[in-house]
Amino acid sequence: MNRYIPFLILLLLGILLGFSISLTFIVAPLMFSHFSQRFAGEIMQTIFPYYFASGWLIGIIIYTFIAILSLKEKEIVKKLKSFIIALSIMIFSYMALHKAILPIAESLNNQYYSLLDAGKKEEAVLIKEKFKKVHAISSSLNLMNILILAFLFYNFYFKIKNKEL
Template identity: 55%
Template sequence: MSKIIDLLILFILGVLAGFNIFLTFIVAPVLFSNLDNRHAGEIMNLIFPYYFSSGWILGIAVYSLFALKTVKNKEIIKKFKLFVVALGLLIILNMALHKTVLPIARSLNIQYYTLLKEDKKEEAKIVKDKFKKVHAVSSSINLINLILEIYLFQHFLLKIRKKED
């Protein structure tokens, strides 16, 4: 049973990292290089809620699977302290993106296009500058999440391989 749990944890972490890489380095650049910013942004706004929520939901799934491993072996927590902390951080950061950063960015985006429609270009520019700052924060957190996902996968894989030796 422990090997199945290990494989599930690795699979989920691999899926998280794969989604992040695919969305960040393939989907977003293709959309923004082939569509105007508004339409590409609208498509990304359809994807982001699923992407961010899957990050924290799958993170909780990994945490739950890991908790199952501790039922038989309480000492495992000592070996995986950094793993548990990094996983907790990943969950929190994905929740922050989903529940805080994304709604703020969406609101600013709506304000920006409303102001443009009303021909209030100066006010629109101010809102766009705010959006750029929020986007920079979002992109930074997303990059941190990618680093965490790769770290978690690699760390867990090495620890379970060492256990098998």
């Protein structure tokens, strides 16, 4: 079974990287360019919890696979030191997006539309500015996660290719 674990790790990283890139650079822009901002935002609010949760859950699954590999080969943690550090950063970032930043953004967005619906445009503009700041943080972390995923994928692929694992 251990010979399949590196393939599974690479597969999971590839799936998450592909999903992240397609959601960030294809799906979200298409949604906002073809639908009203409010409707597109509601759809994305439905997708993002699953997206962010998948990031940290896949990271934990990969940790588990590395732990299984380490039962047979004790030196694997040393060989994967930079990989494990980057994986840890990615997991914490996805957790922060899922459990802290996303709820704040959703709350601000809901407040914004409630104020607009109530005719309180001036107050809504203030909330929108707060939302933009949270969105900028979220977008930055998401881009960082995509870069980390690319590093993880290529790092692990070359370790397999060079028979370091």
